[in-house]
Every structure is written in C-alpha cells, then in structure tokens.
Amino acid sequence: MRSSNPVFSRRGFSRDNGYAGFNAAPQAGGPAVGTVQGNPYAQAPAGDTYANPYANNPYAQQDLQGAPPQAPAAGRMTMDDVVMRTATTLGVLVVTAALAWALLPVDAANLPKSYGIAIGFGLVAMVLGLVQSFKRKASPALILTYAALEGVFLGVLSNVVDTHVASGAAMQAVIGTIAVFVGVLVAYRAGWIRVNRRFYGFVMAAAMGFLLLMAVNLLFSVFGGGDGLGFRSGGLGIAFGVIGVLLGACFLALDFKQVEDGVRYGAPREEAWMAAFGLTVTLVWIYMEFLRLIAILQGND
Template structure:
C-alpha cells in the first residue's frame, strides 16, 4: 500500500512484508527477506549496504544503519530539514514584517502548490526546487498568518506551539512504538486523506456558488471538529514520514533521499500548522 504523502508515492509504502516498507520491483531470490525484498528498493543484491548479517543462532538479521559516505543518515535528514524549514520561517517572517496583501499571499500559495506538485511527481529530489517551494510556502504562510492574527490576536503563536507539540508527541510515540506504521495503518491514512480532501473540495465549491459558508466546515462547531480531524490526519502523515526515514537509513538509501525526507516533513508540518491556525481563529471567533 502506497503512502498517502505524495512525496513518497514512488518510494511508496507496500504491505509485502506485513508492514509499511519501500516499494520496489519483482523479488529476486536470495534466501533472506532483506536482500531482493519487493518491499524495499535499497535491499537489492547489488546494494553493498543491504547485505544480510548472520545472527547468534545462525539466522539472518536486518542490516545495520550504514555508516559509509553517500548514504542517507539521520544527520543528513536533520540538516536538510533544518535548511528547508529555515527557508520557510525566514520567508514567513519577511512576509509578516512586510505586511504583504492577502492577494499576494494567495499568489505565493499557488506558486508553492505548483512547485510542491512538481517535486512530488519527480523521480529524484531537486534541492533547488524544494528550497524554492519552501520560500514561496513561507511567504504564503507569513501573509495568511498576519491577516488572521489581525482578527484573532495570538492565533499564529498558538498554531506554532500546537504544531511543535504534535511533532514532539508523534515522534515520542513513534520511537516508543506506541504508533506502529503497518499496512492497515497506511490504508486508513490514505482513505482518510482522500475523504478529507474531497470533502474540502466540495465545501469550497459550495462556498463559491452559494452564500460563502459552504457546508459549514470552516466555522462553528462543525469547523472545530473538521479542524481537529485535520490535525490528527497531519499527525498520521508525520508517522508515515518517520517510517520512511527509518527505512531509508536502515537500508542505505542514497543521500539525496534526505531532501525528500525533509520535503515530506515540511509538507506535514505545514498541513498541521494551517489546521491549528484555522482552529485558533474559529475558537477566538466563538
């Protein structure tokens, strides 16, 4: 089953091994579940970082995280994520201080959407494209946040704190294996994401042709419930991101995949921030 996060659909999450792993082509017989596995493109016989190891009882164990240069590591993921999120934050601060009009923010958001989709459907990561997306996304977030903060003072800071809390909470629960990214979990997230996006699209269409309130998903009690559902869905995206990173490090993914990991984490965090921002605005307007 592939990930609901568009960044990882080509690396995907498959259920071949009973859990969410990387998707690859036909299996190559090697005698172990780790080399030539159809669930991981880095666990191939020709990959020097994915050779099996013999355990104490003579059985095979998964390969340890690679230490050679040129492969994905936690440090490389952290550094790329810091660059990407840093670009978002700096651009957002510039837009906030510059007091840009909402129309300009909408234009920045459209450009960020195009760049994000472009990267999502590329076969390889493009650092320039990812950083460009981060800049335009930051300009959009800064403009929208400033506008909302005018009518709901403190909403932006509340959204930042909420996003940080969700990230820390999901990371803790993932590390403690309280959250387990299985094939069933991935199918649930995919279905929930599809339903959420479709319902949002219907709400937008009704709002455009109706009285502007749509189905009532952007305000009131229903809006609060919808916002909470969006935050929970974003937390699930983070769990999928953590699984992708864990597998990439364990199986010696190319170092360039660190940019994709950073891109995926940025998408998930932006999603969560926007849902918290909307929730804060709704709650202050009640």
C-alpha cells in the same frame, strides 16, 4: 507500505516499492539476479535468496551473528542528513514568513494588495511542490524555492488571522504544531504507534473523505456564498479542524516510518532532500489546520 505523502509514495520509501521491497516477488521461473527482494542496493546472496536477504547487503543495518552494526556506506542517506535538510528547508520557510509578516502590511488600506501577493506566492508554491513530487530526482533548489514561497504565503496569512481575527493565533499554531510533531515522534519511537497496512488504509480513507468534503464545501461557498455547508466555521468547523490536526499527526507517523525505511535500506543521500520536503509539507498542513481551528475558537468567544 506506501506513504500517504505523495512525495514518499513515489520515491520508494516503502517496503513494497524501492529500497525495502519485501513484497516484491520474483518472476515465476526466473532467476534472482542482481537484487534481493526488490532492494536495488542489496546483492543477491548465494544459494537460497530468501533465507537471509541481508547476508551480502553492505547497506543493511542488521546485526549479523552478534557483530555490531556497520556504519552507513558512503553516499547513503543517514538520519543526520534528513535532520539537516529538514532544518534547512524549515529555516528558509520561517525566515521568509517572518519577512513577509514584517514587509507586507495587512492594515485596511494594504490588505488587498498584501493578500493578493500571498495568494500568488502560495499558488506558485503549490505548483512547484507538485512538480517536485513527480520528479524522479530531488532538486534542492526547487525544494528551497518552494519553502521560500510557501513561507511568504504563510507569513501574510498568519498576520491577517493574528491581526484581524484572533490575536496570538500564529504563535499558538506554531506551539501546537511543535507539540504534535514531538508527541508523534515520541509515540512512534516508543512503539505506541504501529504503522502497518491497516493503519495506512485507515489514514488514506479518512484523508480522502476529508478532502472530498472540503472540496464540496468550497464549491457550495463559491456558488452559494457564505461558508457553504458550514465545515469551516461553528461547531462543524471545530470538529473538522480537530480531524485535520489528527490526520496531520497520522501523516507524520507514516512519514517517520518511510524515512526510517529509507535509511535502513540504503536510500541514496540525495533522497534526504525528498524526506525534508515531505515532512515540510506535512508540517505546513498541521500548522494551517491549527491556525484555522484557533481562529474559529477565538471567533466564537
């Protein structure tokens, strides 16, 4: 299972790539050497390599013959690592967003300058995010720099919407994002959301269609003026805002699954930074969709 999040899909947090590898079949006629079913951290057991892929894997979180699960080996990612890295990344983003809100005024006289700075920081953050997504190793400095620059962009954008479009929209968007995160986490842990190939395929197809329509709308708005096809305002804008939030919730479920697999199958500890980065990207998506949706709803009052 590959994640919809490009960060996780390239890092191997999946059952068919990297640390889990249940679908990685051996070469025909070739011996099973060094790994078990595609898991580079599992030692191949003697005899039948398919009978018990956990038998000689010191990192597998598996209850064998009634014995209690063993503690994670040193150097392997744990859920605590993911939580701490994610809290650090989001903390940097929130601090820089608050500073940008306070130090970059968005009154009529200063709005063009502040908004221009925010757009510049947002573009650089996007480039850094793409660079980190395609790097083979996590770079904490790069991830934290991305979070800081993205925070400046979100701080100014939120201030603009809160001041000129919909009062209180930023706080409502924060509350909405937290509610979605907690709701999806509870549903995932309770087993109400089943992340499988069908779920993944549906989410990816919906996301591709959503992004394609947004791109077409942007082109029409650039060359035709106004709101293009109307996907960013009015009834259509509200509908697409709700779809965007729901897609973000689905991305969260996929991300939770990939993090869980990374912990279970012995991903290196530095991968916790990649998990934090991927979760941050998804939360930023949800927050921006909420911010836009609230602005449309209050603007129609």
